[in-house]
Amino acid sequence: MPFGRRKDAAGTSRRWRLSAKLLIASSVATVIGFSAICACVMLDMRRGEEELARQTLENLASGIDTDISRNIELYDLSLRAVASNLVMPEIKDVSKELRHLILFDHAATAKHFGAIQVFDAKGKLTIDASSLDPVPEDRSDEEYFRVHREDPDIGLFISKPMLHRSAYAIVLSQRITGPDGSFLGVVAGSIRFSYFHDLFGRLSLNPGDIITVLRRDRTIIMRTPFDLDVIGKNLAERSNWNPANLQSNGSYSGVGPVDGIARLYVRRSSTSPLYTVVGKPLDGIFSLWRTEAIRIGAIMTALILFVLGTALFLAREIGRRAKAEDKLEELATTDALTGLKNRRKFDSEIDAEWRRAVRNDMPVALLMIDADHFKSYNDTYGHQAGDQVLVGIAICISDSVRRAGDCPARFGGEEFAVLLPGLSAIEAVGVAEAIRRKVECWSEDPTATTVSIGAASMTPAAGMHWSDLIEAADKALYAAKANGRNQTVLASVPKLSLVA
Structure with missing residues (x-):
């Protein structure tokens, strides 16, 4: 198959391959775009849930x-009173x-x-709201008593949780200060844990929710x-927690200082000596979102697979169509017997090369x-033998013409044409002689199968047409046949000059 024809078919095929690649690329871009939009929507939903x-x-x-x-x-008002x-x-x-x-x-x-209860400066119980005659008690070693004794400006002091009067409670206390600023004792009361249990018990909490005071x-x-x-326990003693994570009236998402469960924590602080932190597991917050994300993700995955599958199928069909059109192009521009370009393709090639020149x-x-003598050879040996001669000549021509821009073609019947863009007359004669000698060597009977060649070379000028070049080469061919065949004749403008 001539190289020029292969190049033309390959060019068409490449264009179709680019189209298939463009289809796949656009499909991938579409998938990425919709996936990005879906991801943004899902992230917005997640932020909304949070x-x-x-x-x-x-x-x-x-x-x-x-x-x-409150x-x-x-209670503090009562203590201060x-x-x-x-x-x-x-x-x-x-x-x-x-x-x-x-x-x-x-x-x-x-x-x-x-x-x-009221305790004097030595920690002895002197007055008890629950009894006119209280049982003697000594609280001088309690933390709240020592704090008030040592710090006159402490104000309301809330103790650590402790066992107080047979019940777990926190003790609230105020200092009793004399007119001269002296320490006269401590007034103390308690809030039992039952208050917090009752308060938290009225709330509807999910598993994993926490409330910490x-x-x-x-x-x-x-x-x-x-x-x-x-x-x-004092969280300040825990090295695995940074207090900056959860500021006053702020929030924090992550693992807390008490257990390893990731939660969303919210802190609320008033002017009270106590503040509240509530937390909810992130798994619980995002459970509904996660279900929706899985459902939408499954749908998107199915759509992506469908789009990519369809794109690959269409790309394959485009490739098949390209091959079919390449084949049709080849059939439309190729001589079925010799494999060279046909007359139709030759006319389009010479027109394009003439314009370029x-x-x-x-x-x-x-x-x-x-x-030479093809008609008599065909009549003597039959059409099949004649066809073999034409195929052999075409092979000799193809082997001698190797440039990408050259165009060998079957011009009609036993006549062939070779378009050689950019060659001078002398160079064209060299190619012609190479073809003539190769045909002569290929034939077993030189007198039966030889070729006559007419060569012409022109530099196009205004007013000229490529038919002038064909006419000049054709006249040179007739001159070669008239001079005895199996030779090359170079056409000159305006008259012919014979060259052996």
């Missing part, structure tokens, strides 16, 4: 913190019953609140789910080749 959970936890934490702060404030009334001189002269009525209000005896020094006062091993001011050469 924000909704954060708002819910903020409301919960605010409600709990408000309730605890009760501590009420007792501390201030005790330093009144008149209080010493009243009876125990009247003193109780003056010192203690009903708020201090509410449910979950322990009875208020802490002192300002990060001591855990209460926690639900209740764990006695955690109550009273006009633009570039370059010569165009043409060889017209005719099989």
Whole structure:
């Protein structure tokens, strides 16, 4: 198969291959685009779920913190009233019953609140709201007593969780200060754990949800789910937790300091000595989102596989169509017997090369080749033998013409043409002689199968047409046949000159 024809078919095939690649690339780009959009939507949904959970936890934490702060404030008012009334001189002269009525209000005896007690400067129990004749007690070694004795400005002090009067509670205390600023003792009361259990019990919590009440020094006062091993522990002593993670009225998403469960934590802090932290497991927050993400992801995966499968199928069909069109192009431009280009393709090639030569001011050469005595050979040996002769001549021509731009063609019957762009007359004659000698050597009977060749070379000028080149080469061919055949004749403009 001639190289020029192979190049043309390959060019068409490459164009189709580019089209198939473009289809696949556009399909992949579409898949990536839709996947990116889907991913953005899913991330927005995730952020929405987290924000909704954060708002819910903020409301919960605010409600709990408000309730605890209000009760501590009420209890603190009772403690301060007792501390201030005790330093009144008149209080010493009243009876125990009247003193109780003056010192203690009903708020201090509410449910979950322990009875208020008064201790002197040595830690001895002197007054008990629950009894006119209290049992002797000494609290001088308690933390809250030492704190008030050593720091006159401590104000309300809340102890660590402790066993107080046969119940787990936190002790709230105020310092009793004399008119001269001296330490006169401590007034103390308690809030039992039953208050927190009752408060948290009214809430609807999911498994894994936590509520933690802490002192300002990060001591855990209460926690639900209740764990006695955690109550009273100071988180400041834990090296695996950075307090900057959860600032006042802020939030944090990750693993907390108590257990290894990843949660969304929200902290609410008022002016109370205690603050509240609530947490919800991230698995619980994103469970619904995860279900939707899996469902949408499965749908997107199916669509992606469908689009890519369809694209690959269409690309394969485009490739098949390209091959079919290449074959049709080959059949439409190729002589079926010799494998050279046919007359139709030759006309389009010479027209294109002629126009290129006009633009570039370059010569165009043409060889017209005719099989000698072909009609008599065909009549003597038959059409099949004649066809074999034509095939042999075509092979000799193809072997002698190897440049990519050259165009060998079957011009008609036993006549062939070779278009040689860019060759001068002398170069064209050289190619013609190579073809003639090869045909002569190929034939077993030189007198039976030889060729006559007419060669012409022109540099196109304005007003000229490529038919002038064919006419000149054709005249040279007739001259070669008239001079005895098996020779090459070079055409000249305007007259012919014979060259052996």
